[in-house]
Amino acid sequence: MRPALAVLAFSLALAPGVARGQSTGLTLEAGPAFLTKAGALGVGTDAIESDTGYGLRVRLRLGLQSLSLAGEFQTASQDYAAASGVTPENLNARYLGVSAAFHPITILRLTPYAEAGLGRLFFSDESITQDEGSRAMHAGLGARLELTQRVGLDLGLRLQRRGGLRFEGLPGEFKYDPKIFAVLLTIQIG
Secondary structure, eight states: OOHHHHHHHHHHHHSTTSEEOOOOEEEEEEEEEEEOOOOEEEETTEEEEEEEEEEEEEEEEEEETTEEEEEEEEEEEEEEOTTOOSSOSEEEEEEEEEEEEEOOOEETTEEEEEEEEEEEEEESOTTBTTTTOEEEEEEEEEEEEESSSSEEEEEEEEEEEEEEEEBTTOOSEEEEOOEEEEEEEEEEOO
């Protein structure tokens, strides 16, 4: 038996009634997101990497027992090294998409989950040729802590992927794949 399953089985045996299924309803979630370096753009023998960045994520989630669906919007900003001279000074991205999360159990007000989603990325810099929007996907893990019956805190880590972005006048492609850590306040609204 895997260690995680053994811990889960032991917890359930010792504390009957503390584990329950995920609740249903509509939840509004919002909070800051922190991005790692998004990737690199090859220029000759060098590569230019974006810096770490920050953003804001807002989503509306519909809980359906152990599965939930969410529509979400995230905006993020990352800078480039000032000496690069060939790329924009910052990479501002907006993500609009949908995601599904699987969260089969809540133990002691903590609900772990796995999520995946699809959406579109929009970049504010006009030198990015796919600025009209390009497909992106994400996958991640997280946990929601129930603070009260209606309010919670969601901590999640996800990898977002979008390859093949092109800058005007540069032959290489830029791969956008930040790892994003988000801390969201959740409020049950329905």
